[in-house]
Amino acid sequence: MGEATDRRPLRRHGAMKVVALVAALVLVGLTYSAVVPNGAAGADGPQSQQIEEGRRLFAVGCASCHGLHAEGGTNGDGRQAGPSLIGVGAAAVDFQVSTGRMPAAQPGAQIPQKPPVYTEEEIAALAAYVASLAPGPAIPPAESYDVSKATQSDIVRGGELFRTNCTACHNFAGRGGALPNGRYAPSLMHTSPRNMYQAMLTGPQQMPVFSDAVLLPEDKRAIIAYVTQLQQQDNPGGFPLGRVGPVSEGLWGWLVGIGLLVVVAVWIGAKVPRIPRKG
Incomplete structure (x- = not known):
């Protein structure tokens, strides 16, 4: 009886070890499931x-x-x-x-x-x-560049930001422009909102990086809303002439207008009958 009584604490001590081990394994599993993202893929995952x-x-x-x-x-x-x-x-x-x-x-x-x-x-x-x-800027979600619900005040603010940060290269109408050493800023007339946001986020080629610390996400979205409006804008004059302002318009008026006047003057001169000179 004495020996059986002495062995009970030993069996209880061994059982406690098993319970502690199982509890530790459960705790580790719960901790791992809480730390690892739900969408994490395994080694053979998609x-x-x-x-x-x-x-x-x-x-x-x-x-x-x-x-x-x-x-x-x-x-x-x-x-x-x-x-x-x-x-x-x-x-x-x-x-x-x-x-x-x-x-x-x-x-x-x-x-x-x-x-x-x-x-x-x-x-x-x-x-x-x-x-x-290595870590780097991720592809932005669709809501980051969705401008379908942009208000007029958003577009106005986007225009101010665009004229401050972008017109030096891309032209005030987003038509692009020349840069030194054979480089140029491309036109934005056919650039998608997604690519505009990614260009500001990553700074491709000569473009500077406008990170979220420089331009907030809502500022980027406002700029995209303004450029999207430029893309949809009609040309009241019919021919935009690159929208580079009065220089191209004045040059066109000079070449075409003065050229037409010269042609008309020559035509009139050719139609005037010549008076023969007397002996």
């Missing part, structure tokens, strides 16, 4: 497959300039062929590839816009791959 597809597309179409691991590349002369993409974020990739600027046909002072080479799914895969390399 997100991982998208990143792998992006890596494959990058190796085929982008690595020759940007390096096999997006670290940047050089050409045969030792000059930079493509900058590093580590940390540029998904928004920069989405802007450059969806506007056809990347992949570039050839390096130059300015990479022009052209029809995109990749599909939307392939662009999303490339963006996911580059975003997986």
Whole structure:
């Protein structure tokens, strides 16, 4: 009886160890589920497959300039062929590839816009791959650049912000303009709200970066609302002449107006009968 009584505390102590171990495992599981986002994908999840597809597309179409691991590349002369993409974020990739600027046909002072080479799914895969390399600006959600509910006061404020920050390059009417060394600011007349927001967020090519610390998201949305109104604006005169102001209008009036007067004067002179001279 004495020996049986002495063993009970030992069995209870062993059972307490098992209970403590189970409780610790449950606590760890609850903590992990609270810390890891609900949308996190496993190693074989859809997100991982998208990143792998992006890596494959990058190796085929982008690595020759940007390096096999997006670290940047050089050409045969030792000059930079493509900058590093580590940390540029998904928004920069989405802007450059969806506007056809990347992949570039050839390096130059300015990479022009052209029809995109990749599909939307392939662009999303490339963006996911580059975003997986290092943190960077993400592709903005649709509500960030949705201007369907913009008020007149939003458009007016957007015009003020546009004239302050953008007209030096893009022209007060958003038609673009020349820059030094063969570069130029493109026209915004056919730029989508999504790409306008991403351009301000990432600063492609010569454009400066207007982060949320420089321009608040609502300020970016106001600028987009103003430019969208410019895109929809009619031309009361019929021919916009680039909307660069009185210079082009005056030059057109001088060349056409004075040119017509010269033509009319010559025509009148040709019609006047000549009086023969007397002996």
